[in-house]
Amino acid sequence: MTTTKTENTKIAIRDLNLHYGSKQALSNISMDIAPKNVTALIGPSGCGKSTFLRTLNRMNELIDNVRIDGSVRIDNVEIYDKQVDVVELRKRIGMIFQKSNPFPKSIFDNVAYGPRINGIHDRKRLEEIVETTLKRAAIWDEVKNDLGKSALALSGGQQQRLCIARALAVDPEILLMDEPASALDPIATAKIEELIYELKQSYTIVIVTHNMQQAARVSDFTAFFYMGELIEMDSTKTMFTAPTKKQTEDYITGRFG
């Protein structure tokens, strides 16, 4: 399926199955995700992209009645092992949601949230972290003069970049993004895409998108999901120029979905 070698794999998924109650949402997924690359997940609505994304930081555990089996290894550590602390795991994986969800607090407090829950209360230190991460999320210039302002007063695109900054502030290695730009206008979307391009220098990024152009623009690898199965995964170039499966081709060329 994929060509990545083991030493070049950040996340290795093997035979992953997920059931919501009696309904199977993911069937036998095996996939390798390369470090410091952008991997795009595409597929028609309801095919399990978000569900899959949430298995990578164990957010599915918040939902009642979920059953998961299979293996997910990050840097060769099995994250579904009983010995693994889910809180520690999530500290190392940032997640960006489809709908931007800043806390109803000030911009500063939003970014400082992660550091604070980790015990950093020194104001100077927090200020440094907030500034670095806001810069990294390419929103510093827009907000530097009103860090005390409510985050809810920002525009949608700004809110989303703030959420990215908030995730970066806990210094994760992996970023999971679930349609981060789907609610944004083209200009805001372009900014997010630019940001993703910057961020992949340092982070392993997995992004769900409905937008084929976006997948083509930002990702290095693309995985196509259909009805809970991974149909095909390859380098984005290959996927968009010479997919091996007919379903993939149909979807990419817009013949269905």
Next chain:
Amino acid sequence: MKRLRRKVLGSAVVGLSGAAAFSIVAVVIVVMATIVVGGKDTISWEFLSTPPREGMTAGGILPAIVGMALRVLIMSIAGVPVGVITAVYLSEYAGAQSRLARAIRFAVNTLAGVPAIVFGLFGLGFFVQFVGSGMDTLLSDGTDLHWAQPNLLWASLTMALLTLPVVIVSVEEAIKTVPQDLRAASLALGATKWQTIWHVVLPNSLTGILTGGILAVSRGAGEVAPILFTGAAYFLPRLPGSLSDQFMELGYHVYIMATQSTNVDATIGIQYATTLVLLTITFMLNFSAIFLRSRVRSRQMR
């Protein structure tokens, strides 16, 4: 002919139900107006700030106001945290199918339906007779009656139990309006459950907690039955100085003045005025609770 009959019948139905509705409005207005008219001339700063005099036929109602305030304060200190924590348990910790949660919900519902006077009996049987006696035995070998008597503390705690369901229900309602997105955001950042509750859920439920507190206070301020024999005093011009003192209380004072005073007719002005003060206080409390609640609800809509 038939159409005419239908028309008449129709107007009758609408008219009758409308009359019923507006008779309620009228009654509310009449009751309020009567009490306002009857009491307004007696109310003065002096009335509010002095104790009763001359066998309660003159003077003010200060001890009763202070007594009510203290009772309500202690009640809130004891009851609101318990209510908030129970609501947090029900909405954040208990699973949807949890038996314990179902039992607690059932208990809360039952508690809400127990008559106030039964709470009074419980306060007497449990706090005064059981806990109070126990404390006396522990603290002074049971030789003198100190805690095993009706007092401010027992009355307030009894009231705290009575108002507990109000707090729980309104806080739970507020907690439910906190978007799931925010919880997810916090958890995804590696916050623990408790951190998420403390930093995200509770701050965003503050209005609801406040509403619950105010509703409890207003409910508590209006209830007299539970304190009839758990701490209220007939006449006690001195302000309560400790938790083990008895106290005068506004609602109880209305009851006493209207039914047991030596000269009911001579004190009618005082009675009206006392009632007016009580009504004003509960009215203001209810009004602010309704206002806050509508704000919580409108957030729910969004």
Next chain:
Amino acid sequence: MNQTPPVSMNFMREDRKDPAPPSLTGNTGGMSGAGNGNVTGFTTQGLRRRFRWDEFLAEKLITVVAFISLAAIVMIFVFVFREALPIFFQPEKEETAVVESAEEETYGEEYLGEAHRARSEEDREASRAETAGSEGRATLSNLAGTRWQPVSAVPQYGILPLVVGSLKVTLLSILIASPVAILAALFTASFAPRWAKEVLKPAIEILAGFPSVVIGFFALVVLASLLQNLFGYEYRLNAFVGGLAMALAVIPIIYTVAEDALTAVPRYMSEASLALGASKWQTALFVTLPAATPGVFAAVLLGFGRAFGETMIVLMATGNAAMLSLNFLEPVRTMSATIGAEMAEVVFGDTHYTVLFLLGAILFLFTFLLNAAAEVFIRQRLLKRFRGL
């Protein structure tokens, strides 16, 4: 789309090489929490499950506190019944005689006519004779008796007049409140223009917020004389005045629950009826109201429970004479009022005290059953509304 060669260090790590590192986490010891041996990166060691004391304590503490409601209801049950229990295991001991003059200290009596006064004297004589054998003890037969004279030389603990008294006032209040409240609810749900709703709803909220002692006061001071002048009956305070006052307390409950039930009737039902050419009132009367019957019924049950347990209103407005009669225009003494009026004066632990707790236990059980029955008829949401939210 080439794969980037693995970068040995990301810039976050490079940051840490700065002289004054704006360090975000991890190795420099800050963010990952002081001293818990945290390591960044995905290592077995770093991800190892750890025990968090604060988390553990918070959860346990919260669970324990949540138990309080459960404990409270159990304790209410236990303590009310515990104090009532001795009734059934009454030892054969003589009651210390109580001063005769202290009997029936009810201010309601001042309004009793001479005829009644005489009658109750006779009663007392008769009772003295007939219960000579079981003086002062609340035997079961004594409890089932028709006389409530707990504070006399020969105490009588017949709770029948009190039970009947409670039922009388409650029934009366329900009979008055239900039609008004249900009609008003129907009006709000089906006919009322917006402005009318905006007047009605706050009025109901205000009425619901009236302390019962205020309603009792109004009944005692205003309503009683007004009605007596109007109808010219004998006793100023009686079951009718009490029932009417009680109706004021019950209307908001019935209204709120019934209105909720009526508005919860699916739109398509009324729309179908309207589409068939039925008029608005026909739809309301023959479609909406029948569809909401369970909720309306529950509303009445809840009102009944509330009225049955209510104390201050009856204590102030019913005259408080424990006579067994079905006449609604005679004074009446309810169970709750009896507890309220007498509990403060009794000796802890004696028969009178115990019987009052028994009355409380009956009240508790009865309202509990009513609430449970109502719950069968309505959804949880409606119940919440009734419970003041």
